[in-house]
Amino acid sequence: MSQSIRNGLSTVPELDDVQFNRWQGLLEERTGMFLPQQRRSFLQTSLGLRMLELGIRDYGEYYEKIQDGPSGVMEWSTLVDRLTVQETRFFRDPDALQLVVEHMRRQRPRLQAREETMEFWSVGCSSGEEAYTLAMLAEENLASTGLKYSITGTDISTIVLRKARSGRYPLRALERIPVEYHNWAIAPLSSQQVEVAAQLRRRCCFSQVNILNLKNCPLQSQHVIFCQNVLIYFRRWRRREILDALAQRLAPGGLLVIGLGEMVDWEHPLLESVHSGQVTAFVRKQSTSTGESARR
Ligand SMILES: C[S@@+](CC[C@H](N)C(=O)[O-])C[C@H]1O[C@@H](n2cnc3c(N)ncnc32)[C@H](O)[C@@H]1O
Incomplete structure (x- = not known):
């Protein structure tokens, strides 16, 4: 059973079983994220601290607020940002x-011949950061050959998307970017911040x-x-559904990369698995009548 948590002079109320199940269910229904019992105190702290900010003392009252019209929608996006x-x-x-x-290098001649982006x-x-990393690699491997590229970043949280659109990061982000990209992919903005180069930002768009x-995407x-x-963060049956939907959105020959071990026993009739010990990835088969493999 979780404990009440003190924040300064105020106390975060205890989340009882009924409220835990209610919030856990709402979160999973709306975002797919499944919070097991072990993450109960995280849920209590996150909800409770937000309630203190709003002057709400009761989980039931906050639950009602989240459901309440346009202001509920706004509040939900703040909460999602805290919980993800x-x-x-x-x-x-x-x-x-x-x-x-x-994959880019292999696909390059075919896309160039068709003048495809x-x-x-x-x-x-x-x-x-992930979208801009892809942009740096695409700029390096495609733009010099005249092939156009575009990157779309999507997320459920509008707050992180705002940061993504700004393309601005703390100076310490540079430590993660190999030095060969520093002089053309990133520009200093101030003593504290850097900015992704305009030529890369132009290629990236971000959307909720x-x-x-995904049927609306x-x-x-x-x-x-x-x-x-x-x-x-999702249950296995949901991961399967999402992967099935992503498979449908690949171009013939397209590559789907997921995190290592995020889904071990999934397969799809349109896809071939890519054999690599360190990465879980799939390629969509070419839809030619000869059944030509995408990897050839
Ligand atoms: C741990 S981050 C991963 C970021 C990046 N892909 C990486 O590997 O560095 C997980 C992201 O998934 C987003 N997310 C969680 N549930 C989502 C949903 N239902 N739809 C879209 N994005 C979701 C979260 O907001 C969060 O930004």
Whole structure:
């Protein structure tokens, strides 16, 4: 059983079983995120601190507020931002990124011949570091050959998306970006901040998409879908549904990358798994009548 938590002079009220189940259910229904019993005190603290900010002392009252028209929608987006794990960084998973680079190089001649733009989607992009990392790699490997590219970052939280759109990061973000990108991909803004170069920001757009509602999402025919460190917060049946929907949004020959171990026994008739010890990835088969493999 969780304890009441003191914050300064105020106390966060205890979340009883009924309220825990109610909030856990609402969160899962709206975001897909499943908070197990072990994360009960996290839920209590996050809800309770927000209630203190609003002067609300009762979980039931706050629950009603969340459901209440446009102001409820606004409050829900603040709460989602508090409850979701948004940890991210530039160049987070080098093995997965290497796979994307190899894929770009392999696909380049075909897309050039058709004058197609190479489309990348960072699903659950948080504050944008993943999307801008893809932009740096695409600029390096595609732009010099004249091939156009575009990156879309999507997330459920409007607050992280605002940070992503700004393209501004604390100076320490530079530590995560390999030094060879420093002089063209990132510009100093002040003694505290850096900014992603304008030529990369122009290629990136950010939009609110809940991955539970992909049927409303216009993105189709993506050449790379990068969905890392998002599915882990969902139950397995939901991960399958999301992956099925992402598979449909890949272009023939397109690459889907998920976090290592985020889904071990999933397969899809449109996809072939990519054999790599360090990365979980799939390629959409080419839809030619000969059944030509996407990896050839
Ligand atoms: C841990 S971050 C991962 C960020 C980035 N992909 C990475 O690997 O560095 C997870 C992100 O998924 C987002 N998220 C959680 N539930 C979501 C949903 N239902 N739809 C869209 N995004 C969601 C969160 O807001 C958060 O920004």
